[in-house]
Amino acid sequence: MSAQTPPEEWQKWFEQVWAYREDVVYKQLFGSVGPQIETIPPQLFHQMGYQAEPDPRWLVHGVFEVAPSEKLPWWTYVTTALSNPWGDDPAAIDKDQPSGLGFELLMHTPNQARWAVQVLHWMMAVNILAGSGILQGETVFAGGRIPLHTSIDPENPGSKVRNLLITEAQHLVPGFKLPSGTVELLLCLGITDAEMKLAATLNYDDMMAQLKSDGIFPVTDPARA
Numbered sequence: 580m581s582a583q584t585p586p587e588e589w590q591k592w593f594e595q596v597w598a599y600r601e602d603v604v605y606k607q608l609f610g611s612v613g614p615q616i617e618t619i620p621p622q623l624f625h626q627m628g629y630q631a632e633p634d635p636r637w638l639v640h641g642v643f644e645v646a647p648s649e650k651l652p653w654w655t656y657v658t659t660a661l662s663n664p665w666g667d668d669p670a671a672i673d674k675d676q677p678s679g680l681g682f683e684l685l686m687h688t689p690n691q692a693r694w695a696v697q698v699l700h701w702m703m704a705v706n707i708l709a710g711s712g713i714l715q716g717e718t719v720f721a722g723g724r725i726p727l728h729t730s731i732d733p734e735n736p737g738s739k740v741r742n743l744l745i746t747e748a749q750h751l752v753p754g755f756k757l758p759s760g761t762v763e764l765l766l767c768l769g770i771t772d773a774e775m776k777l778a779a780t781l782n783y784d785d786m787m788a789q790l791k792s793d794g795i796f797p798v799t800d801p802a803r804a
Contacts, residue, residue: 583670592669596678596759601659604755605643608764609657610650616641616659617696623704629713636665637707642699644691653687653798656695658703664759678760680710680718685748686767687798694732695799698743702767721747721765722783724775731769732801740769740801744778746787750797769799 584592605612618641624633645655662679664672684702686695708714719725723745730738747753748764755762768790770778778786790796795803 584668589669592758593664596664596757597660600662600683600757600762601643604757605657605659608650608751609643609645609655610648612643612645612657616643617700619700619703623700624708627704627708627714629708634711636663637704640703640707642696642703644696646691651687653689654691654695656686656688656692656699658684658699661703661706662757662759662762664757667759669759672759674756674758674760676760678757678762680706681761682719682763682765684719684765684767685751689798689800692732694734694801697733698731698767702743719745719765721745721763722786724778726775730801731799735801738801739771740799740803741772742770742775744768744770744775744786744790746790746796748797749787766797767799768796769801770795 601612618638621633621638624637640658640660643657643659645651645657647653661683662681664678684699686699688695702719705714706718709716709718725743725745727741727743729741730736731740731743732738746766746768748766752764754764774795777789781789787796
């Protein structure tokens, strides 16, 4: 953070950015997300090979669980804090540039799903470490394909949904703006190995059209064929 903005003013601005995302944007998109957030467990970073004490800022990242409502007919799981403007000075902000990592992650499920929280925790941890330069590789992007090498739902080991496809949340809004910059809303969609191979052969628009035509987008259902 630059010395241009006094710490007290910076903290007030930072909290306003955070509140705007959750109290305004998320309320418009999902309805009330409620007061409960499930934050990343510190041991997850250790399980991923990061042996130092996790940065306290990483541990405020979490997932909201939103029950079906008149706004959305599915269970919804959405991350918060990936777009926090850590270290940015409001006096130097370009609001047309990404805020924080520049995205938040989303999943829809047909039923209440503990595994969705775990998947998003893992995705957040990977991207935090990659964005910090600790883990080799780039952060997630629309069109990205991520193999899980196992069922997406540990309680359904026979599920053929074993991969994640990252898409824009076209059914809601592909992105939004915060006072600190732009944010993409990226959907994590569970797909099968066969669908993973097919996605590799299609351009993004054709892939999205196929997912919608097959009734796969935007809900991840481990029990589907």
